[in-house]
Structures are given as structure tokens and as C-alpha cells.
Amino acid sequence: MFDSLHFSNSFARLGEDFYSPVRAEPIADARLVSVNPAAASLVDLDDTALASADFIALMAGRQLPPGARPLASVYAGHQFGGYTPQLGDGRALLIGEVQNRQGQRWELQLKGAGQTPYSRFADGRAVLRSSIREYLCSEAMHSLGIPSTRAMALSTGSTPVYRERIESAAMVLRMAPSHIRFGHFEYFFHSGRHDCLQQLADYVIEQHFPHCAGLPAPARYQQWLLEVVERTARLIADWQAAGFCHGVMNTDNMSILGLTIDYGPFAFIDDFDPGFVCNHSDSHGRYAYNRQVAIGLWNLNALAHALSPLIPVPALKDCLMQYEPVLLARFRQRMQHKLGLATDQPGDDELVGQLLQLLAAERRDYHDFFRRLGNIAAAELATLDDSFVDRERWRSWRTGYQQRLAREDRDDSQRQA
Numbered sequence: 225m226f227d228s229l230h231f232s233n234s235f236a237r238l239g240e241d242f243y244s245p246v247r248a249e250p251i252a253d254a255r256l257v258s259v260n261p262a263a264a265s266l267v268d269l270d271d272t273a274l275a276s277a278d279f280i281a282l283m284a285g286r287q288l289p290p291g292a293r294p295l296a297s298v299y300a301g302h303q304f305g306g307y308t309p310q311l312g313d314g315r316a317l318l319i320g321e322v323q324n325r326q327g328q329r330w331e332l333q334l335k336g337a338g339q340t341p342y343s344r345f346a347d348g349r350a351v352l353r354s355s356i357r358e359y360l361c362s363e364a365m366h367s368l369g370i371p372s373t374r375a376m377a378l379s380t381g382s383t384p385v386y387r388e389r390i391e392s393a394a395m396v397l398r399m400a401p402s403h404i405r406f407g408h409f410e411y412f413f414h415s416g417r418h419d420c421l422q423q424l425a426d427y428v429i430e431q432h433f434p435h436c437a438g439l440p441a442p443a444r445y446q447q448w449l450l451e452v453v454e455r456t457a458r459l460i461a462d463w464q465a466a467g468f469c470h471g472v473m474n475t476d477n478m479s480i481l482g483l484t485i486d487y488g489p490f491a492f493i494d495d496f497d498p499g500f501v502c503n504h505s506d507s508h509g510r511y512a513y514n515r516q517v518a519i520g521l522w523n524l525n526a527l528a529h530a531l532s533p534l535i536p537v538p539a540l541k542d543c544l545m546q547y548e549p550v551l552l553a554r555f556r557q558r559m560q561h562k563l564g565l566a567t568d569q570p571g572d573d574e575l576v577g578q579l580l581q582l583l584a585a586e587r588r589d590y591h592d593f594f595r596r597l598g599n600i601a602a603a604e605l606a607t608l609d610d611s612f613v614d615r616e617r618w619r620s621w622r623t624g625y626q627q628r629l630a631r632e633d634r635d636d637s638q639r640q641a
């Protein structure tokens with residue numbers, strides 16, 4: 225089945241300042257837990273390929289396709305606000321980049337494939353429990369229309385992994401056009417290797433922002449950063465609207481393509497508590513649900529700082545200034561969709577803001593509330609009145625919403641859908 229994979233390995237050509245070649249460490253008695261034909265089709269692999277012995281060998285870490293150049297990349301990052309000068313792929317191997325029949329490139333990463341020079345004191349492994357979470361959630365995010373890394377397959381085996389208790393080792397075959405993080409740029413900036421910084425920026429622009437490549441410097445870098453700011457702003461607006469809490473928004477977990485990456489202690493919010501913290505090791509609540517918006521900008525500031533050798537400071541500031549308006553516009557649009565509104569009208573921000581305050585005051589289940597709003601006909605929303613403690617407040621919001629719906633030119637079944 226591997227003959228159909230065509231590797232290009234452009235990242236490997238950057239040279240060994242950017243990574244270390246690493247071999248996968250197999251897991252014993254490996255078996256597939258699940259395969260995802262939708263993600264596999266992105267690199268032209270069909271069901272026969274996914275059922276082949278080659279594929280199981282890959283998912284065991286035993287044998288990689290010919291042409292794969294397994295490597296672990298080096299990066300750094302701000303973790304919980306403090307700078308760590310060297311991190312890197314400690315348990316994920318970039319096995320190569322595959323070009324599909326449409327000419328699109330996808331990086332394939334095997335996560336949980338054993339130790340690398342960047343594993344520090346850890347074992348390079350992933351456990352089945354957290355791998356299932358990543359496998360399911362990354363695909364769920366994609367299906368919700370939220371940019372994310374993808375997941376093609378999940379395997380497990382008998383190799384023991386020592387956490388709070390002994391668990392089974394697992395591997396996820398993760399995919400993205402690029403897994404480059406803000407932290408890759410911080411690594412070269414803070415270590416004073418500005419030639420590598422520029423090489424990496426040129427590489428990312430050429431591969432993923434080709435429309436910027438023809439611009440002269442520094443406009444080329446400025447336009448690229450602006451687009452990273454915009455993508456990040458839209459991503460975080462998407463998270464907020466979906467009630468998604470990332471849990472570890474360190475700069476090494478921020479994708480340069482604006483993808484959701486690194487599914488650790490993530491959660492979808494249940495009872496609407498804006499201060500909800502999903503990561504039990506985040507004792508100060510740095511990455512609470514209602515701080516994600518500010519942290520997104522903080523992280524972009526760290527990226528902008530790292531790019532200061534390439535972009536003059538006033539231009540860096542101009543780029544960062546776009547974060548807030550882009551985020552607010554996207555959030556408004558997402559919330560209008562959640563409310564079944566097809567048009568953009570004055571007063572919509574207040575309608576959304578008042579609703580969120582009400583849901584927070586009542587600690588209402590966020591998703592359950594929106595499901596009900598969609599399942600009940602607009603004329604019958606009064607049936608929800610009794611489910612609120614502060615009925616007057618709800619009733620006043622509901623009336624405002626019903627009046628707003630009367631200004632939409634479509635019937636209620638469309639709103640409900």
C-alpha cells in the first residue's frame with residue numbers, strides 16, 4: 225500500500241539546525257484501534273491500504289514507508305508565561321510529507337513513537353486514554369468547521385507506559401499541512417540564530433502563504449504575520465463559540481497555520497462558568513475559558529517579538545491591532561449562527577452578550593441550552609421559562625430574541641435547522 229504515497233520532505237531539506245533524525249521505537253503486539261477513511265483519503269489511501277500489513281507495521285512504529293525521513297523538530301516556547309529555551313518534538317515524529325493527487329501536501333506525524341533528543345526526562349510515549357481523546361476531538365473540531373490537525377489512525381499495544389498507574393502505549397497518526405508552532409520561531413530568535421529564523425519564515429511563506437512570497441522584504445513578512453494574526457483570531461473566536469477549552473495554550477502549542485493542535489487536557493464547557501479551567505495543573509487559571517481570547521493575543525505578541533529581526537516594530541504593532549476586530553467579527557458571526565440568525569443587525573452583540581451573562585448567572589449547560597433553542601419552535605420558547613431561576617431575566621431576553629427573529633426574512637424551520 226505504501227507505493228501510493230509520494231514523499232516530498234521539504235522540512236527535512238531545511239537541514240539539521242531544525243531537527244534531529246530519529247527512528248521510531250515500536251510498540252509490542254500492536255493492533256489498530258480505529259482508522260479514519262476520511263482523513264486517509266486526504267493522502268489517497270483507501271480502505272484496502274488501511275487494512276494492509278504495511279499500515280499495521282507503520283502504526284506499530286515497526287516499519288515506515290520508503291521515502292519517509294523520520295525526524296523530530298526543535299522548538300522552544302512560553303509555558304504558563306515563562307520561557308523555556310528548548311522543547312521540541314518529544315514524542316511525535318514527523319515521518320514525512322506526502323503529496324496527494326491534487327498536489328496538496330500533508331505532513332504525517334506519528335505521536336507516541338518513542339524518545340527523541342527533545343524528550344527531556346519523559347518516555348516519548350502516549351497512552352491509549354489520551355490518544356483516544358485526541359483522535360476523536362481533532363476530527364470533531366474539523367467537522368465543526370474549526371481548523372485542526374487531523375487524525376488518520378489510532379493503535380495500541382502491550383508496551384507498558386508508567387503514568388499514575390500502568391497504562392497501554394498508543395500511537396496516533398496525526399496530519400496537518402504543517403505542524404510548525406510559534407515556538408519554532410521563538411527558538412531561533414532567542415538563541416540569536418536569526419539566519420535560521422529567516423530561513424524558517426521563508427520556508428513557511430513559500431509552502432503555506434505563497435501569495436506573500438513575491439512581496440519584497442519586509443512587506444512579505446509583515447503580510448504573512450498579519451495573516452497568522454487573523455487566522456489565530458478566527459480560531460479563538462471559533463473555540464469560544466463552541467465552548468472549547470484548549471487547556472495548554474503555551475506558545476509551543478500554537479500553530480503557525482491557525483490550527484487547533486495538541487489535544488491535552490482540553491474540554492468542552494458544560495455548565496457555563498466563564499472562569500472554567502479544564503487543566504488541573506493550571507492552578508492560577510491562566511488558560512481558563514474566559515482568558516483564551518487574551519492569551520491568544522499574548523501568544524501573538526511572543527511571536528511578533530520573535531519576528532522582530534524581520535519586521536519593523538510599528539508594522540508588528542499594526543498586525544497585532546487586527547486581532548481584536550477580526551476575533552470579534554468572527555465571534556459575532558458564529559453566535560448569530562448559533563441563534564439561527566441569517567442577517568447581521570444592530571443590537572446583535574447586545575443580544576449575544578446578555579444571553580451569555582444569563583447563562584453564566586444560571587450556570588446553564590451551554591450546549592444543552594443551544595440544542596433546546598434549536599429544537600423548540602420560536603413561538604413556543606416560553607416553554608423554557610420555568611427552567612430558569614431568574615425567569616424575568618430570561619423572559620426579557622426571550623422576548624427580545626423573538627422580536628429579533630421577526631426581523632429575519634425566513635421561516636422558523638430554517639432557524640431551527
Ligand code: AMP
Nearest residue numbers: 311312313314315343346347348349486
Ligand atoms: P505539551 O505540554 O504536551 O505540549 O508538551 C510540552 C513538551 O513536552 C513538548 O516538547 C512535548 O514533546 C514534550 N512531552 C510531553 N509528553 C512527553 C512524553 N511522554 N515524552 C516525551 N516528551 C513529552
Ligand code: MG
Nearest residue numbers: 476477485486
Ligand atoms: Mg505540545
